[in-house]
Amino acid sequence: MSAWTIVLLSSALAYATKLAGYLVPESWVEGPRRSRVLTLLPVALLAGLVAVQTFGGQGGSLHVDARLGAVACAIVLLRLRANFLVVVIGAAAVAAGLRAAGWG
């Protein structure tokens, strides 16, 4: 898949999903179990992304390196109720600092 195909296909599917909410009957997603699964879906995917982005390396191998320090910093900043940008930039700075110091 070329980069442009990925960009356009993911955009088309995202738009179709949004529009579907304006067109389909609400009964399709009614029911406590179904709505609970749908609410938890982004939690699962984002947690999986955090795990893979923090530990994942070439070919699916797992590593502990500067990224773990960055995520730890992000969690501290989030607990302090820092703004999203502060969290992201702070984490990047920690990773850059650890690497400059020769770790990870």
Next chain:
Amino acid sequence: MTASAAEPRGEDVAEGEHTAYLPIDGAKRKAVLRQSLSVGIATGAYGISFGALGVAAGLTTLQTVALSVLLFSGGSQFAVVGILGAGGTGSAAVATSTLLGLRNGLYALQTSRILQVHGLRRLLAAHVTIDESTAVSVGQDDRRAGRLGFWVTGLTVFAFWNAMTLVGALVGNALGDPQRWGLDAAAAAAFTALLWPRLRSRDAAATMVLAIAVALLTSPLLPVGVPVILTVLAAVVVGLSGGGRHESPLPQDVP
């Protein structure tokens, strides 16, 4: 784009129905505008981090900006560049993006009741149906205010998010080596920040732990990107078995 704003609460909408066609008074209008603009600008600002990560993942500036204009849903956009940057396949990137975007369809079920739009306006409303526009809209106590909040928030985020994506892409290109600047770690931090506000219930915490276990255990065995898609199992298992035991049924865990 993120869930930093509260998730919507469908039940509140019906209460405002009878006020739908009354004029909205000046003070209230101002309050809604102020809230919408501040949410829109604050959210749009972190388009800069997406722009930088997009080019760090190997997309061109134009492709990165196109994702912000056309996909316009932060979590999904970060997923696309995160998976591509980690060496995942295009289909894994598209699938994860789409699964993450399913929540926008749920938001649309609620905003369609508030907006009552048709034709071209409906097509436009669909595009700006995201975490923030929904949260501001559903949080208002009457339907007029809800409509105003939806449009002003959605369009403000759209304008700032895209402008800041371009800035971020240009900055990212100027920085060069993404690892040296910790940009790969910034992706992990961005996902952490997107996840954080969603961890308000014990079911959510259980889902997170299970999802991390699934992703890490399957990573060495499966192509990059697939383990993230498999975490859907965590949502299904907790969603179907949870409730009742841990807490009262759903909407109460929403702020």
